[in-house]
Amino acid sequence: MKIAVCVKHVPEAASRRIDPSTKRLDRSGEGALNAFDANALEEALRLKDASGEGEVVAVSMGPQKASDTLRKALAMGADRAVLVSDESAAGSDLVATSYALGKALAREEPDLVLLGQQASDSDGAVLWAAIAERLRRPMISQVAELTASDGKVRGKRQTEFGYDVIEAPLPAVVAVSDAINEPRYPSLKGIMGAKKKPQETLSLDDLGVESERAGEAGSKTEVLGLTDPPARGDSRRIEDDGNAAEQIAEFLAEKRLI
Amino acid sequence: MSILVFLEHHGNELQKGSLSVLSKAASLGAGDVYGVVAGSGVRELASGAGKYGASKVFVADDPALEAPLPQPRVDVIATLVREQSIDTVLLAQSVLAADVAAGLSARLDAGLNWELVDIEEQDGKLVGTRPALADSVYVQVGWKGEPCIGIFRSGTFDPKETGGEAEVVDTPVQLEDFSTAATMIEQAHEEQQGPSIEDADVIVAGGRGLGGPENFTLVEELAKALGGAVAATRAVVDAGWYPYATQVGQTGKTVSPKLYVACGISGAIQHKVGMQSSSVIVAINKDPNAPIFEYSDLGVVGDVHEVVPKLTELVKQRKRSAS
Amino acid sequence: MTKGRASVRPADYPPPFDAAEAIAAPSDPPDERIDVGLLIVGAGPAGLACAIRFGQLLEDAPELAERLGDVPVAVVEKGKQPGSHLLSGAVVNPRALRRLFKDREKKVEDMPFYGPVHAESVYFLTPKSKTRIPAPPTMRNHGNYVASLSQLSRFLAEEAESAGATILPETAADKLLVDGARVLGIRTGDKGRGRHGEPLPNFEAGSDLVARVTVLSEGTQGHLTGAAIERFGLQGENNQVWALGVKEVWRVAAPLRRVIHTMGWPLRAGARYREFGGSFCYPMGEDMVTLGMVVGLDYRDVELSPHDLLQELKTHPLFRRILRGGERLAWGAKTIPEGGFLSLPKRLHAPGLLLCGDGAGMVNVPALKGIHYAIESGALAAEAAFAALRPGQTPWTPGALESYDEAIRDSFIWTDLQEVRNMRQAFGKGFWLGGALAGAMTATKGRFPPKPLGTEPDSAQTLIRTNRARRYPAPDGKLTFDKLSSVYASGNKTRDDQPSHIRIANPVARDIGEAWVRMCPAQVYELADGGSGDEVTVQVTPSNCVQCGAITAKGGRLTPPEGGSGPEYTLT
Numbered sequence A: 001m002k003i004a005v006c007v008k009h010v011p012e013a014a015s016r017r018i019d020p021s022t023k024r025l026d027r028s029g030e031g032a033l034n035a036f037d038a039n040a041l042e043e044a045l046r047l048k049d050a051s052g053e054g055e056v057v058a059v060s061m062g063p064q065k066a067s068d069t070l071r072k073a074l075a076m077g078a079d080r081a082v083l084v085s086d087e088s089a090a091g092s093d094l095v096a097t098s099y100a101l102g103k104a105l106a107r108e109e110p111d112l113v114l115l116g117q118q119a120s121d122s123d124g125a126v127l128w129a130a131i132a133e134r135l136r137r138p139m140i141s142q143v144a145e146l147t148a149s150d151g152k153v154r155g156k157r158q159t160e161f162g163y164d165v166i167e168a169p170l171p172a173v174v175a176v177s178d179a180i181n182e183p184r185y186p187s188l189k190g191i192m193g194a195k196k197k198p199q200e201t202l203s204l205d206d207l208g209v210e211s212e213r214a215g216e217a218g219s220k221t222e223v224l225g226l227t228d229p230p231a232r233g234d235s236r237r238i239e240d241d242g243n244a245a246e247q248i249a250e251f252l253a254e255k256r257l258i
Numbered sequence B: 001m002s003i004l005v006f007l008e009h010h011g012n013e014l015q016k017g018s019l020s021v022l023s024k025a026a027s028l029g030a031g032d033v034y035g036v037v038a039g040s041g042v043r044e045l046a047s048g049a050g051k052y053g054a055s056k057v058f059v060a061d062d063p064a065l066e067a068p069l070p071q072p073r074v075d076v077i078a079t080l081v082r083e084q085s086i087d088t089v090l091l092a093q094s095v096l097a098a099d100v101a102a103g104l105s106a107r108l109d110a111g112l113n114w115e116l117v118d119i120e121e122q123d124g125k126l127v128g129t130r131p132a133l134a135d136s137v138y139v140q141v142g143w144k145g146e147p148c149i150g151i152f153r154s155g156t157f158d159p160k161e162t163g164g165e166a167e168v169v170d171t172p173v174q175l176e177d178f179s180t181a182a183t184m185i186e187q188a189h190e191e192q193q194g195p196s197i198e199d200a201d202v203i204v205a206g207g208r209g210l211g212g213p214e215n216f217t218l219v220e221e222l223a224k225a226l227g228g229a230v231a232a233t234r235a236v237v238d239a240g241w242y243p244y245a246t247q248v249g250q251t252g253k254t255v256s257p258k259l260y261v262a263c264g265i266s267g268a269i270q271h272k273v274g275m276q277s278s279s280v281i282v283a284i285n286k287d288p289n290a291p292i293f294e295y296s297d298l299g300v301v302g303d304v305h306e307v308v309p310k311l312t313e314l315v316k317q318r319k320r321s322a323s
Numbered sequence C: 001m002t003k004g005r006a007s008v009r010p011a012d013y014p015p016p017f018d019a020a021e022a023i024a025a026p027s028d029p030p031d032e033r034i035d036v037g038l039l040i041v042g043a044g045p046a047g048l049a050c051a052i053r054f055g056q057l058l059e060d061a062p063e064l065a066e067r068l069g070d071v072p073v074a075v076v077e078k079g080k081q082p083g084s085h086l087l088s089g090a091v092v093n094p095r096a097l098r099r100l101f102k103d104r105e106k107k108v109e110d111m112p113f114y115g116p117v118h119a120e121s122v123y124f125l126t127p128k129s130k131t132r133i134p135a136p137p138t139m140r141n142h143g144n145y146v147a148s149l150s151q152l153s154r155f156l157a158e159e160a161e162s163a164g165a166t167i168l169p170e171t172a173a174d175k176l177l178v179d180g181a182r183v184l185g186i187r188t189g190d191k192g193r194g195r196h197g198e199p200l201p202n203f204e205a206g207s208d209l210v211a212r213v214t215v216l217s218e219g220t221q222g223h224l225t226g227a228a229i230e231r232f233g234l235q236g237e238n239n240q241v242w243a244l245g246v247k248e249v250w251r252v253a254a255p256l257r258r259v260i261h262t263m264g265w266p267l268r269a270g271a272r273y274r275e276f277g278g279s280f281c282y283p284m285g286e287d288m289v290t291l292g293m294v295v296g297l298d299y300r301d302v303e304l305s306p307h308d309l310l311q312e313l314k315t316h317p318l319f320r321r322i323l324r325g326g327e328r329l330a331w332g333a334k335t336i337p338e339g340g341f342l343s344l345p346k347r348l349h350a351p352g353l354l355l356c357g358d359g360a361g362m363v364n365v366p367a368l369k370g371i372h373y374a375i376e377s378g379a380l381a382a383e384a385a386f387a388a389l390r391p392g393q394t395p396w397t398p399g400a401l402e403s404y405d406e407a408i409r410d411s412f413i414w415t416d417l418q419e420v421r422n423m424r425q426a427f428g429k430g431f432w433l434g435g436a437l438a439g440a441m442t443a444t445k446g447r448f449p450p451k452p453l454g455t456e457p458d459s460a461q462t463l464i465r466t467n468r469a470r471r472y473p474a475p476d477g478k479l480t481f482d483k484l485s486s487v488y489a490s491g492n493k494t495r496d497d498q499p500s501h502i503r504i505a506n507p508v509a510r511d512i513g514e515a516w517v518r519m520c521p522a523q524v525y526e527l528a529d530g531g532s533g534d535e536v537t538v539q540v541t542p543s544n545c546v547q548c549g550a551i552t553a554k555g556g557r558l559t560p561p562e563g564g565s566g567p568e569y570t571l572t
């Protein structure tokens, strides 16, 4: 089975900020592998180990520095890595990202595309559905348990209401939740070997993505402005003089929380 | 403008979140507001949406839509958008709705903004507001071209009954092959003991100020009364008072319930980053200088052992008298 | 064990740690050991310079490169990335970098520096005022460049990789592999252990990394360096002593155009306090500055807290003005070896082993400089290793690496350190602004005390107690911060359920417990409730630790936690 795993390079949580001039997330600083994608990668490696054959390809779209993230994926055990990196892809929204990444994935012709639970910078938790649409494949999301056999995958999906079990024929797209596994640490041999594994960088041109369909030009959403969050804190402060509980209850009722 | 709201149902009920978005859409007064219900045997549900401001509700009723799977719903809505010249599709956040919205976005090459907490019309165009980066910044977002798709953060609005009648219109169901390839094997709506902390609307969290593991019962009781889940700080998890699975913060879970009650929690930044996007934060701490008060909506300087049990009692009373 | 309160010393409560624990024979079966040519421990300036220089030499020696196998040079680094654990001033003397890249196209101007130093001021501070004093020779920085060492080292790491080195981040060197008298390499730390040491489901055991030559460039408080010094009897004339530096990086509204050093307040002048140190404030381009406070760890007051001294320092009008309208971006802490020349190990090599940089104590204390010595020593270590690997040579026979000690003695490292060693004797050990003391003494009419000559370890100072803590400012979250907020600003997000990597005696005398609580800039220590009386139980939260090393100086022992833990510095 050939599995493509989508991994995103995300800026470190503590230093995340939106650049006021471009109104985009500042991606110039330190970044790392989106932690949720380690779960997807781990699941891919387990599926490969279980079947004893196959290939795991890590695919990412992002700045050149995302190659560090791909290196990490290779160190964990991916066999190959593909980076879609192009100046004109910067600022891509879901429409543009899914289009370009979809092309890169289609080129790989994987049996299974795996994604993580969400990108920790955007908190979108949506890309898989758009990818499945681009690839015209069945999709299962929020998967907390996954098995593959006889050309099918079966996933246990977590929803607001409990668990569903969903089955889909391969080729398919699956997004896993972080409850699915505990990602492995890259072994020292893995880290050392990562450098020698094939890592390919593709431009939009290579993928046949027209520049008007990529980046800001190809995006259908836009950021119009940035404001400070509404002030909070000390909006009401009381000292307990015996009836604080009443006052809290009043407050909760007022906010229609009880 | 013609706005279509995805009306999600579960069992025999339209979801409150969807109805809230519907009444918000209606309150814009920016043209036609429609709803869509997709499922099997759901025709009955549709008319209920009139009360919340839909003038028309499209019903896609088909056995193939029985299971709550997103891809067939993309087919249904995409067809509606094309045939009814819909220019805006709005949804309330849920596992299903997010997948429907994103699939639709790719299908129609239509912009999708998520996490919306507000939307308004400006010069004939929609402008949304959404928090980003752990709510540290609010972003005004727009759409380029049509249709526009938006997902609202859950619990942002309440449904408002404006009392109209909706015309119920059947819509034909044509599904793509790949959309129906995934099948529901088992739909197990297992009732859990209570909500998990990621899903809970209410979280009551305990910190070292509780004084000992035995006092976590105070927190548990309040959580039970409020119908919420229990969370903990790292300090008490480290001390072995409560399991790691309930730790909220930088190295624990990130939560954003409608109500977060912090009992005996100092509010260190590492805790804050895990819960600051809660809609309402109530803190009970005996130290008036505790950092938690800097970001609480209601700060109570008091002893948890005094305040919490009383509060639990009051909440129970209210619930009893309400029912 | 009850200790008279008045005379308690941290050294009376030695940590449960034996240097021999850090030394082992290889344990992996031979075919599972990972073989490398040159193994470098620590991706700081010393280790990276060593990797770069070795790579340069190998370029012209393809047959040796061939012989060294798949991985001719490996650098292990416990931080998440190269630079994650690096913190410095830093005003850098570019001399060693120029030499390292002399045959290359690289110019200092092309390296990630914030520009050369154009102007500088040295002040003596009192709580509300400042007196400018002439910059003494050791503190003149004309021709030097300001950098973030964390950033500079990321650049060096890239250079090292393109010179053929394999960098292994998130990997702690846990044990020095020694077979008889010869150093064979290191064993890396295990990953994925739970709080009580139990293996978790994703447990990954450490590996034996075997090399022909092992270079220890661990920087301050080197875990294996300390063990090697003991094992091979390399201890120099004096004990090593340390200072703790705590610093912040700020985005500021108006650019700072000079480097500033201060002495005096908030440290106290009385001889009995032994508070030696000062502050620095350097410009980082147009919109950032860094400022830090350095305090000798032989201080005595139980209530002294370097973290809070830095917070207090920022309330001085001089710094308030610089920081006005600004925002704190980063924070960190690290120790500096201050023993100087007389604390250098008596040999810098053993069979198969070389020591360089801060690990060996190569710091010019009065000038607060170690980066260019680290780089130079790393490059010289590479040359010595290279020479010892040539056909017919065996680097692991006694004396085979002697050429390294000779090269160090012939280098500017030796001359510089030797030159200032007298300064240290005159003005007292550890006083990094020793050179400025002359000026200070004039300014204060001789009230400023010279630190007495002594070679006692920092942990051997008896503790005293004053009400120092009363004066620390309450954190306001804008100018002044509490320790936990600072730890957050260090980028630390260490997994909580690791085994503790801190070794301390427990329980201890109350004064010692309290001194640790105050000293630790990362709030790792707390006194367990109810610890009344003279002895207290110290509660340890190891995941807060930013691995500054102060606890090792002051009576405990820091060991490397799971690789990838600790701070994630990017701007320091």
Ligand SMILES: Cc1cc2nc3c(=O)[nH]c(=O)nc-3n(C[C@H](O)[C@H](O)[C@H](O)COP(=O)(O)OP(=O)(O)OC[C@H]3O[C@@H](n4cnc5c(N)ncnc54)[C@H](O)[C@@H]3O)c2cc1C
Residues within 6 Å of the ligand: A005, A006, A007, A008, A009, A025, A034, A036, A037, A040, A059, A060, A061, A062, A092, A093, A094, A095, A097, A101, A114, A115, A116, A117, A118, A119, A120, A121, A122, A123, A124, A125, A126, A127, A128, A221, B111, B112, B113, B114, B132, B133
């Ligand atoms: C704060 C913020 C808010 C944003 N809001 C919007 C918005 O409202 N609408 C919009 O259209 N765009 C938005 N974006 C842009 C959006 O991040 C990109 O379009 C993105 O690639 C879409 O997916 P996601 O990041 O939301 O990923 P998610 O859907 O959260 O990610 C799910 C999984 O997809 C995979 N994945 C995600 N991105 C990549 C990638 N680049 N390469 C490889 N695999 C990947 C990973 O496996 C990940 O776990 C926002 C970005 C930021 C930083």
Ligand SMILES: Cc1cc2nc3c(=O)[nH]c(=O)nc-3n(C[C@H](O)[C@H](O)[C@H](O)COP(=O)(O)OP(=O)(O)OC[C@H]3O[C@@H](n4cnc5c(N)ncnc54)[C@H](O)[C@@H]3O)c2cc1C
Residues within 6 Å of the ligand: B206, B207, B208, B209, B210, B211, B232, B233, B234, B235, B236, B247, B248, B249, B250, B251, B252, B253, B263, B264, B265, B266, B267, B268, B269, B270, B271, B274, B284, B285, B286, B287, B290, B302, B303, B304, B305, C484, C487, C488, C492, C493, C494, C543, C544
């Ligand atoms: C790398 C790192 C990661 C971390 N990750 C997390 C994380 O994920 N989650 C997390 O929570 N923390 C985390 N922390 C720890 C965090 O910094 C705090 O130490 C922790 O949140 C404090 O927990 P606490 O509020 O329960 O305890 P304390 O800080 O001890 O606060 C107890 C509070 O209770 C009050 N109190 C005492 N008695 C009473 C009473 N009778 N009635 C009312 N109030 C009372 C006190 O005034 C005090 O404010 C992390 C720290 C680091 C360095």
Ligand SMILES: Cc1cc2nc3c(=O)[nH]c(=O)nc-3n(C[C@H](O)[C@H](O)[C@H](O)COP(=O)(O)OP(=O)(O)OC[C@H]3O[C@@H](n4cnc5c(N)ncnc54)[C@H](O)[C@@H]3O)c2cc1C
Residues within 6 Å of the ligand: C041, C042, C043, C044, C045, C046, C047, C076, C077, C078, C079, C083, C085, C086, C087, C088, C089, C090, C091, C092, C093, C149, C171, C172, C173, C174, C217, C218, C219, C220, C222, C223, C224, C244, C245, C246, C247, C292, C294, C334, C335, C336, C356, C357, C358, C359, C362, C363, C368, C369, C370, C371, C372, C374, C560
């Ligand atoms: C506050 C402060 C200000 C300073 N200001 C200046 C200045 O302005 N100019 C100047 O020239 N010098 C200055 N110095 C001194 C200078 O920073 C040091 O001399 C220099 O960093 C030493 O380099 P090094 O490579 O020997 O060690 P380090 O820079 O400490 O690097 C050692 C590396 O090894 C890693 N490591 C250690 N042990 C292990 C292990 N067991 N396994 C794996 N990895 C390990 C560490 O994580 C680290 O990355 C200052 C120092 C401090 C603390």
Ligand code: SF4
Residues within 6 Å of the ligand: C502, C519, C520, C521, C522, C523, C524, C544, C545, C546, C547, C548, C549, C550, C551, C552, C558
């Ligand atoms: S515990 Fe860590 S941070 Fe605290 S003093 Fe020791 S080494 Fe420094």
